[in-house]
Amino acid sequence: MRKLVILMCLSMPAAALAGPTPPELREKCAAAINADEDFKQDMIKFANEETAAKHARADEDVQRNERHVILGYAAMWVIAAGFLLFLWLRQEGLNRQIIALKRELADAIKEGK
């Protein structure tokens, strides 16, 4: 019996401190907002404006980043094209050398060396 009395004494302040739960508070808040039509419309307008501003900022980010991505891929293709040009020029030089050597050998054969 004494234990029960002590337990009740301890639990009473705890019960007194416990307020409404978060879902209850949310319901109260929603009811308060919906009760005032002007306030409700203001809240909706504010939320819409905030969302629109977020989208605009994200769009700006994408636009800015797009330039860098295009620049990055352009740099890759330009360097690749430059390297292919270098290979092609080397091959052309080699072909010219082969033709020159063939001509020199043909001339040597004609002269009967």
Add this chain to the structure above:
Amino acid sequence: MSRFTVPVACVLASAGFVITMWMIFEYAPLERELYFNQKIFYYHVAHAFMLFVAVGVCGVSSVVFLKTRNPRWDDLALAAAEVAVAFGAVVLATGSIWARAAWGTWWVWETRLMMSLLLWLVLVAYVIVRRFAGGSADRLAAGLALFGTVAVPFIYMMVKKSDHHPQAGPSGAAATLPPRMALVMWLSVATFLCWFIALVVSRVASARAERELRELREQALDAGLIS
């Protein structure tokens, strides 16, 4: 090497370019922190991988050349070095553009980036030596290639020293990618591997032809056939 190697590698690489470009912009999701500029990542990392492969091929070929003095290995080392210069230039250029987008600066003087730049400069030095150093250029350049190859593991493993650059290694950025991003990245790596093979094999053939032509000319000169 089969005569079909270059055409097949070129066809695979071309198909890979088309598919990966579509996947990068249409299939891979947007990264939440880096946002759209993360799209540079797929080709930037693929080029970095191929740079390491090219430097590895160049280094190993140089070692074998120094040991055997077989000029075929020297041709392979030269081809790999030239391709590595091109891939390295792409890595540095795209990295710099990405840095500008992500960090607001073109370059950060941090260890990994510095090492990458140094590696690229060593490769450029290799190509310059091969072009202008005369008769003993092949052995001199082989030494340089070894010096460059030693830098690769340092760059890759320099995980904790890097303040800005995304981390590599088993717990790095590439290893923790979402599945769709990882698929696009590895497809890009495969594409550039095909491209690398096509470039190196064709350049080896060209270097070999140049060397044989040079030797033929010398023989013709010695025989007094040409002047």
